[in-house]
Amino acid sequence: MITSGTDYHRHTSYDRHNLGGHFLNWADQPNIYKEYPGSDMGRLSREVPAINKKLSEMIGKETLKDYPEHLVSDHVRQIFTLAYTLTSKSRYPGGEFFHRSVPSAGGLYPCELYMAVQSVTGMEDGLYHYAVRHHALERLRKGSFLKTGGVLTFFITAVFYRSAWKYRDRSYRYHLLDSGHLVENLCLTLKGLNLPFELDYDFEDETVNPLLGLDTQREVCLAVVRVPGKETSSQGRPEQVKDLPAVFQKASRVAYKEIRYPAVEEIHKNSAYVLTSRDPLPNILFNIGPVPHLWQKIAEPDHWPEKMNYTQAILKRRSLRNFVTTQLPKAHFEALLTMLWKTDPLPGFYEDSVCMGFLAGNVEGIEPGCYWVNRSEQCVSLVKPGEMMGRMAHICLDQEWLGQAALLFFFVTNLKLLEQNRGSRGYRHAMLTAGRFGQKLYLGATAMELGCCGIGAFYDHEASAFLDLSEDSQMLYLVAVGIVKKIF
Ligand SMILES: Cc1cc2nc3c(=O)[nH]c(=O)nc-3n(C[C@H](O)[C@H](O)[C@H](O)COP(=O)(O)O)c2cc1C
Structure with a gap:
């Protein structure tokens, strides 16, 4: 039983003399695009955002003073066009491969991106899933259901089997590293748009995962990024809300036959515990x-x-x-x-x-x-x-x-x-x-x-x-x- 990061990291160490062979089962290759059958998609324009800033002007700089008065739907379009978009195509003998604005271990893209919207001009309040392949938003919930005034709340999830198909027990490392890449892209894009943001890695798993309608044996939330409302502080957490229909949970499945990797599930479950003290760490x-x-x-x-x-x-x-x-x-x-x-x-x-x-x-x-x-x-x-x-x-x-x-x-x-x-x-x-x-x-x-x-x-x-x-x-x-x- 894996109970800690130390256990998990040791358990998933590579050893030159004991690496073992692993053949990829191509028949059960996971789908790298999450699909909600029959969902209504609002396609976003692919027009390139006009953020002309250089990285040197963005990293480590305050954004708050230029915070726009109102968020409009075009902000949202620009965020998705940069944070997690398809960027280029490679051809190989068996087909095509689409690269994204973030790298991913093995090109398996375990991450999905969701967004809760509240009071954005030109958008209806609700919870949306970003369909990367179609550059579109699919609405999963209507209305506003977050306790506090976050205008935009982004949820980054990982679908376990996508990376586990190749990396097996070691894949939780890549779920987290890949998610970190996406968090950074998202944060920089928000900065580019002069939007303030907060990171939250310490949300309550049991509240957030059902909110997103995830099948938690297969897909879990790993990070939350919040754009607070101008007047409000958003220290709160999402409220308990009604479960989404079972058909939404089914969308977390990405292959006909998926193999479960207990080490991945155990480290995730056993890292759910959040410390309330926020004392600084020793260096x-x-x-x-x-x-x-x-x-x-x-x-x-x-x-x-x-x-x-x-x-x-x-x-x-x-x-x-x-x-x-x-x-x-x-x-x-x-x-x-x-x-x-x-x-x-x-x-x-x-x-x-x-x-x-x-x-x-x-x-x-x-x-x-x-x-x-x-x-x-x-x-x-x-x-x-x-x-x-x-x-x-x-x-x-x-x-x-x-x-x-x-x-x-x-x-x-x-x-x-x-x-x-x-x-x-x-x-x-x-x-x-x-x-x-x-x-x-x-x-x-x-x-x-x-x-x-x-x-x-x-x-x-x-x-x-x-x-x-x-x-x-x-x-x-x-x-x-x-x-x-x-x-x-
Ligand atoms: C967490 C992580 C681990 C990676 N590990 C390796 C690696 O060990 N060797 C390698 O050649 N590429 C590695 N990559 C790069 C991926 O193979 C690459 O991102 C993926 O094939 C997509 O290609 P692209 O980044 O050119 O879009 C890694 C990327 C990430 C994010």
Whole structure:
């Protein structure tokens, strides 16, 4: 029985000598588009939103002062057009594959997006599901049913079997990381529209899942993002509402024959517990192993080498693996780090659940080696000099192309410390946060015409040993960035 993030992470570790073979059952390949048979769809126009801001103008900036007087339906259209849209198409011998504005482990897209609307001009109050394939909203509930004044409340869910089909027990890691990517895209889009927002990873599962009409053996809510009303504070939670008809729950099923993975269900169920105390966490960075002591300040670049605005970066984002060993200029490196340590003006309750570092390959002015990052002090510490990229590529299931990247960012937490302070829910906080940082890197890299690729596949014990992590600490995610042969 999996009772904690520590148990789950250990249970789903990859081991070079015991990886086991797993053949994909193509007959039961999950449907990556959720469908409500016979539903009435309100299609959204695909017109590209006019958010011309650069990422450097958005990350870490206040939005409230320009908060629009009224939200109109066009805000909603723009949000969906950027946050979770289909962006480009790849052809392969068996068919076509549509990429989205967020990456997804294995391209399996476990996430679904829902939105509750209250008092938006040009829209009826209610609960809507976003049908990605059709770029349309399907109304599941009518009226307003949220206790407090959130104008827009977004719910990000994951359909277990979509990722479990390939990754089995390990898939809950990807449900959370993928959701974190989507949360970040959503937050940035809201920022681009000057809308304030709040994150909530600590909602009550038993209230929110029925509200969305989910079959919780198959699909669960992992994150809530709320745009508060101008006058109201939205600290409240959704009320108990009537169950949706059973036919809605059936829509959580995505394959004729689905296999259940008890470890996924257990960690989700056992991380439902929410701690009411919101005391700050001890700094994770100083609780994961040997404490770095020599710090080097990294400045924000004088000129950000961005080649496109946020909207263009979203639409162009792809996972690129064709890294070349050309030196990464200093300004690009400084810009990536600045993006990571600029904190949004949100309660910092979740961002402190992980710490980060990077392996540097060929970066201008930076000695190759392994570094830890102190986000609050905006400095880095070299803890192990030398060539490390090839070694990490080997640890990442021999994905040798990683050895050519300029930077390999890694995200780490101390699972025990997290649990002592945040309860079992802390595991969700950390993985969602790692995903958010990953999305920042993807978009920052794309805007600077660099390549980027998230990496969820690694031999866990080897990664811990390589980074000298304490027994209770684990690497959660890795993101490669660097110059690539051809970007688009
Ligand atoms: C959490 C996560 C883990 C990933 N792990 C890997 C990986 O180990 N190796 C890899 O080549 N790509 C990895 N990817 C990238 C996905 O394969 C990629 O996002 C997906 O195929 C869709 O392609 P696109 O990002 O170009 O749209 C990962 C992406 C995410 C979000």
